[in-house]
Amino acid sequence: MRLIQKVGEWLDLRLQLGAPVRETAEHPVPRETASWFYVFGSAALTVFILQLLTGILLALIYVPSAGDAWTSLQTLNHSVALGWFIRALHGWGSNFMLAIVLVHMVQVFLFGAYKFPRELTWIVGVFLLLVTLGMAFTGQVLRFDQDAYWGLGIGASIASRVPIVGPWVVNLMLGGPIIAGATLSRFFALHVFVVPGLLIAFVGIHLLMVLKLGVNEWPMPGRVVRRATYLQEYRELTHEQGVPFVPNAVWKDILFSGFVVLAITICAVYFGPFGPGGRPDPTIIQTAPRPDFFFLWLYALLSFLPPAAETPILLIGPAIGIMVLVALPFVAGEGEKSWKRRPIAVLTILLVAVSLGTMTHLGEHTPWSPVMDAWSSEPIPSEYVHGRTALERQGALVFQAKQCHNCHSLDDRGGKRGPALDHVALTLTEDQLIRQVIQGGGNMPAYGKNLSPAETTALVAFLKTLHPAAQSPARDASRAIALRESETTRP
């Protein structure tokens, strides 16, 4: 014991870190901030350290070369002892880190912590969110499989839409004319050197400001932030009623961080590592590329934007989003902190959460994509052909053979790109069906060149049977009269 003390004293005489560390640890914080709501920032830091550690471990084996990356991932998964576990920790750590960063951001926003004097802390936090997303995207590229390859293609296609310099941006991003070795190398450099460097720098500034300015006090309805008086009020909260950070508040941080690491470990053991998926061979085109979970909302958004508005929204939207986040503390730097007095803030969070949740859900199910094999793998339910005429059954064959099923569902099976056709005969008359099939429209291709008159007749005959037994199909009341007239006027 005496020896340890002596070594400690020897070191401290030279390092002189003891006093500042003690002072930092015991700095007073407002009593109510020793709360479970204040643990997300430290948890994000813990997961980041886990990511650094597992990242270094993966770099011991991983080969950042387009020709060998995929094989080295397989080696990690299958040949290196517990390589799969380190990959799984890194992958799940990434998901948890993004989730915790988002939760932290929501908590900070709802507790008004971005207000005076913590504006810059918030802005650096926004940059931290961006670089964390950057880590997630570049990390997804390093898992160099089909999804990574075509994901880069999507990134390049978006980048190319920048006016004037777009094609050069693509060359810069890909490191050449196509997605190849140079592309993976530069994403490796970004993921391992550039973005983590930024992340560490921003985390340092963020933490420094949290210590210098003090942690945000618990918001009380009616306790309004004013630039003139806030610092004095905060001083009273901390120095007169406050408690030392260690140990009063820190135990919750430590416990929660522990739980998060435990959760990551459980997920890693139970679910295992992410991929890699198919080989990054661009000649294998039987693939449906899809981004990782946290980019699914964007993937969904890209299929819903109207074509004409897509480029401006893609290029200007993110800039506006970042500007809004950065401007927030300047626009609302004073006033109420409590979410109980800030209904618009609460509604904004709800709106964003519901939007992102809906988009992510859609991204998981991709109803906008044709089901490429529905025409050959999803038979028409037997009740749709039972007791039908030969012509109608022939129409059902056309329906399958011409791949209508890829976009249209029957009995909830098949594609969801177009409307379900179970009751189509209720809404479209025979003539309207013919027109729709031949001319397309409303986002449906025209099949006029591709269907013989006989096929069209059969197909429409089949479509006319698609209505509930108790309801008669739509019909054009004047059609019969018009046809009869032409019949009678015929010589």
Place this chain on the structure above:
Amino acid sequence: MNQENRMTRRAALVKLGIFFNSVLGVFLAVPIVRYVLSPVTRERKFGYESWLSLGQLEQFPAGQTRLATYRNPVVNAWDGETDDIACWVRNVDDRNFQVFAINCAHLGCPVRWFPQSSLFMCPCHGGAYYQDGSRASGPPERGLFQYHYKLEDGQLFIKAGEMPTPGRAAKQTGGAATCA
């Protein structure tokens, strides 16, 4: 007086040092920027595209659309499989061809050809194109990208070498190369 003079001399030396380092910084920045921009400057100087063969014409029967692959003309030794690029070849009538890029004109995903319905469909966001490459439905703003082609010595040649993207296609406006 004397002391003040000395201080001024030191301040001047500090300024000289800063100036010296700034000049050096600019001097180093030029090669660094040129190094970073090399993928762009190379494209502007030499271009990435060249004529390459997709194989004998017999591989592409008239009236059909077939998948073809080629090796990108600009490669690095460590590219692995990523240099092999696919494209769709449509032989209209043995004299007229269309060679479509595999990349959807929306966001670059690989489109698949369905001869039964004569449509190209994209698995990502649901873009669809007719057999002549023109837009049928979905989010794409335009038809499929097309390569320039020529028929020589019984072979089909295309001019390729760079990933087709919406921005690039807008820049290149070559004759029959781009469809509406």
